[in-house]
Amino acid sequence: MSGENENQPNLENAADVEAGAGDQTATDEGQLDVNLAALLAELDKARQDVLYVRAEAENIRRRAAEDNEKTRKFAVEKFARELLAVRDSLEMALADQSASFENLKIGVDLTNKQLASAFEKADLKEINPVGEKLDPNKHQAISMVPADAEPNTVVQVMQKGYELSGRVIRPAMVVVAAPK
Template sequence: MDEKTRRAEELLEERLKRRGPNGHTNIEEDGAKAAAQAATDEAPTSDSVEALTNDLKRMTADFSNYRKRNEAERAEFAKFAKADLIARLLDILDGYDRALATIPEELRNSSWVEGMWLIERKLRQILEAEGLQAVDSLGKPFDPYEHEAVAHVESDEPEGTVIREHQKAYRLHDRVIRPAMVTVAKKKESN
């Protein structure tokens, strides 16, 4: 029999002995005595107080770490929340680049062409202000994290070198949001 059960039986026997002449006990008196006894039976020791204090400190530190981690995740999410929109705007920027590259020389000084140049420049400035960076690929070794090979061509360049860029790569805050589409050099076959 455990200590609490034994103590409860003792209190019950004591209550039965103290019954009044009508067979009833004084409930208020018994309740007060039982509460006082329970309080002394379960009085916290210095060890339990120390253990509870340590648990509280640990839980406080855990919660603080959780809050910091959550704030960092939110900041990271906010930093890259616009990545999808920017990636879609890159198609428009590519369209401007292609259109401006095909303008005949005799039309380059016309006002509407200058307007197109201004729009392209403004769009590029806005995207760069948001953290967008163009990645140069020509002459660099092929990197599968930054490049998408669309062709391999025999060349005098070292094998695995990017020799043509079909579409530019872009990073947003050091994360590649669009890889470059490139042609990669391979060794010439000797016959």
């Protein structure tokens, strides 16, 4: 029986070890469940944050598109207001029944000044290149004439050109000096 007694303690020790391991396994599983739950909650929060950021980005994109559309639609509003005063002056001149050439000339001169002021406020500048070298980016030569000026120099402007904020919107139509 001594052989059995020797086996008895070993069996009891094995049972104790298994019971301890079972407690440890249960503790580890419980900790893993807690960790898993925390990670799942963190993942859910990250998903919500991503959805929020996407929605916010879409709102910003939509607002920017609306702002661009409004800007494009009403970009000339300020200039149009300036031109209304010019039109009013022209209509008043046409309605004048005094038949005085001098009054008409004064009215047209004032209207031209109003128009020049509107152009200046809109950064619309005149291109009047008399005496300058031909610049194909700003001038369109329509003919050449013999002249005392250096060849390819503008000697006459047939139609003024215009730049809007430094960008040519209509080149000046010019006559240039021909080479001798």
